[in-house]
Amino acid sequence: MVFSPQKPQKFTQMTQKHENDISYLVRKAAYTIHVALGPGLLESVYETLLCHELRKLGLNVQTQVPLPVVYDGLKLENGFRMDLLVEHKVVVELKSVEVLLEVHHMQLLTYLKLSGYKLGLLINFNVPYIKNGIFRKVNGLEEHSASSAQPSAPSAG
Structure with a gap:
């Protein structure tokens, strides 16, 4: 008998999700981490923990992704x-x-412009309430009706 590994069901479903649906899951994971640990940790710690939470959901997550710059x-x-x-x-x-x-907001907008991706989240974990540290940036993203039914990120207090 030949074993044929298959992708987890959650991952298969996520590859078809709209950017807004993925954004909701990222915000929810950030909330979970912030409630458990609060502000004050290093950015690298939050990065590792957020990757962990998102991968538990079956999401494909890449870290420290190089973004080339072409000029003249x-x-x-x-x-x-x-x-x-x-x-x-x-x-x-x-x-x-x-x-x-x-400049932090502009940095994310520049990443979106250079990469061609349509949605970005700027998340600052060093806040008392995580809802005040999450900012959504778009680059030509078309909305869809299913995501408009998604609740906003849970508040932390």
Whole structure:
């Protein structure tokens, strides 16, 4: 008898999910981590934990994804590194800082523009309530009716 490994059912279903559905799962996982551990940890810790939570759901998660920059015929292979890429659709930029600056928001928008991905989340874990640390950025994303029924990220207090 030949054993033929198959993808977990959850993963198979997720590859067909819209960006908004994936975003909901990322926000829910961030909430779970924040409730359990709170603010104050290093960004790398939150990155590892968020990957763990998302992979438990069967999601494909890549970390520190190189993003080349092309300018005037010059290609920089590792111009940037995206913290997370979930299901080859949603870019997640993580922070653990006292104050998010405008440049952090612009960084994610630049990643979306350069990569062609349509949805990104900027998540700052160093806040009392995680709902105040999650920001959604879009780059030409078309909405769909199923995701509009999704509740927003749970509040942490």
